[in-house]
Amino acid sequence: MLYINGEWIDSKNGTFQVTNPATGEILSEVADGTREDTKRAIVAAEEAFHSWSSLTAFQRSDYLYRVYNLMIEKKEHLAEMMTKEQGKPLKAARNEVQYAADFVQWYAEEAKRVYGEVLPAPRGDQRFIVLRQPVGVVGAITPWNYPISMLTRKIAPAIAAGCTIVLKPAEQTPLCAIETMKLFHEAGIPNGVVNLVPTNNPAEVGDELLTNETIKKITFTGSTEVGKMIAEKAARQVKRVSMELGGHAPFIVFPDADPVHAAKGASLVKFLNTGQACISPNRIFVHKSMVEPFTKTLVERVNKMKAGNGLEEGVSIGPLVDRAALDKVNNQVNDAREKGADVVAGGSRLNDDHLKNGYFYAPTVLTNVSPEMKIYREETFGPVAPIIPFETEEEVIAMANDTNYGLASYVYTNNLKTASHMFEKLRFGIVGINDINPTAAAAPFGGMKESGLGREGGREGILEYLDTKLGGFSI
The missing domain is CATH 3.40.605.10 (Aldehyde Dehydrogenase; Chain A, domain 1)
Structure with a gap:
């Protein structure tokens, strides 16, 4: 009506x-x-x-x-x-x-x-x-x-x-x-x-x-x-x-952060609404000294996620909205795989008997992601977490800002100086410092x-x- x-x-x-x-x-x-x-x-x-x-x-x-x-x-x-x-x-x-x-x-x-x-x-x-x-x-x-x-x-x-x-x-x-x-x-x-x-x-x-x-x-x-x-x-x-x-949010993990805590945060915000959120992290930058423990925790959590009808108990991953969305996610993952990325979790459509009539894609983690891959440049709007190592603060600021998007960003650090510097230097309308939910009705929401x-x-x-x-x- x-x-x-x-x-x-x-x-x-x-x-x-x-x-x-x-x-x-x-x-x-x-x-x-x-x-x-x-x-x-x-x-x-x-x-x-x-x-x-x-x-x-x-x-x-x-x-x-x-x-x-x-x-x-x-x-x-x-x-x-x-x-x-x-x-x-x-x-x-x-x-x-x-x-x-x-x-x-x-x-x-x-x-x-x-x-x-x-x-x-x-x-x-x-x-x-x-x-x-x-x-x-x-x-x-x-x-x-x-x-x-x-x-x-x-x-x-x-x-x-x-x-x-x-x-x-x-x-x-x-x-x-x-x-x-x-x-x-x-x-x-x-x-x-x-x-x-x-x-x-x-x-x-x-x-x-x-x-x-x-x-x-x-x-x-x-x-x-x-x-x-x-x-x-x-x-x-x-x-x-x-x-x-649209957004292309960076999620940055500094060497002074707890990698396990950061990975838990990343899993919650990345796979929120099956990744179909404009503030969803699209590029996960992890200091090279933290990549192994961060990835291990993230993969463990992702492998425990249950996909299915949202009315069922324990389901945390719902369907993508339609066939076009499913094809886009699949295309980005295949492109990354062909260009050298490693798929360490997920990486395919879910079509078990109880899922075959829906648009389900397995929650996915990619490593060895590089700038020539589509997923590095394009918004995904799906359940894929690409991990990218970095070495210095200056390097990660440049990589994070290297996008035409500027909606949300996330930083994990226990150093007040680093937090303040990142808040000022990141060209995004929203910066979550150790905070994966920097939104509320009382707060201004929007991008650069x-x-x-x-x-x-x-x-x-x-x-x-x-x-x-x-x-x-x-x-």
Whole structure:
């Protein structure tokens, strides 16, 4: 179903099927939104903007708190839907629902923290006043890998700021978006404030969001390739754009760190969501004196990981999202193998009887990885950990920064000087120092270089949806 102007409606274009990537079973059929549906949603959002933006911040905050309470109440239902549709283990899905709810709660408070300013003026008869006002109707495009938290990370700050929104979810995970939108409806959010247009033709719906003059801002999470195209099209109307794009995160282990502790951390963050996370480490740089104990521990942990349907007990590795993702991972591993890398764990598709209908790839560890390999340069988005030795701090800084990406990075060291130096020198928007989870609703999330524009989360997140207006008063 489409959710437009507070109503659940069908699309004239019919429906498309949604499948479980772990089993191949058809979960449901979803309305296949069109350009015309998107136009209707934009009209509804524009009409709702005038009244919604006129509400007090306290009133908008109250609505968001209602949504937050419903998300907590329905956490198990949302988590089970996510596991069926996206594939991640149920425990990870529960964690994501909580993370998604955290954004709603945080921006329920930040709605009341949008401050203006009175500035000193050079003339005695002059006063400067700064207001921050909502930009207008927002077009949002969200990914499949975190199909609920990426919704609330955009919707919550947008409507907290006083904007209205039209959202296109990933075609792989529209059911999670529908179930989340039901909570906004149940919370009594006024008609037209939030609108949902699932589609199996993302180019058509996305193009309408980009070219429709009513849309004043685009927020996008996805690949760098698509992000560049969006930025180009949005620039033609000077639309405001914020985007969180691809990553190629380095994970650096210095000789003063505990290699066993570092390997445990690497295994947790590398194989989170089966490696399908933009902050997932893609290049693991280990000091040459630590390579052997680090690799030994990592391989031991990887070999204990259980792949399967995320609803089953003990599963830590779910499926990749589709055949294309599986082929990409397999291609990178084969390329590395052909160019001299050693596969010390995994290295192939998993097609046992209970896995053959899903897109499973064995959690994999590669050693002797070198710069000419695809995996050294390209984002993997899969369960492959390439280990690369280094000797000096200067060398590893150069190798880590040798990428067009700049989202997340990780450093393991017990030396305060090294930690401080790496925090300053790494050209990444996020640096985890002995920390594999440097994210929270209260913290700004985003990248440098080709990993994105703007920030989500924190007090910075709501500013992406506000215009700054200066008033000059002569008195």
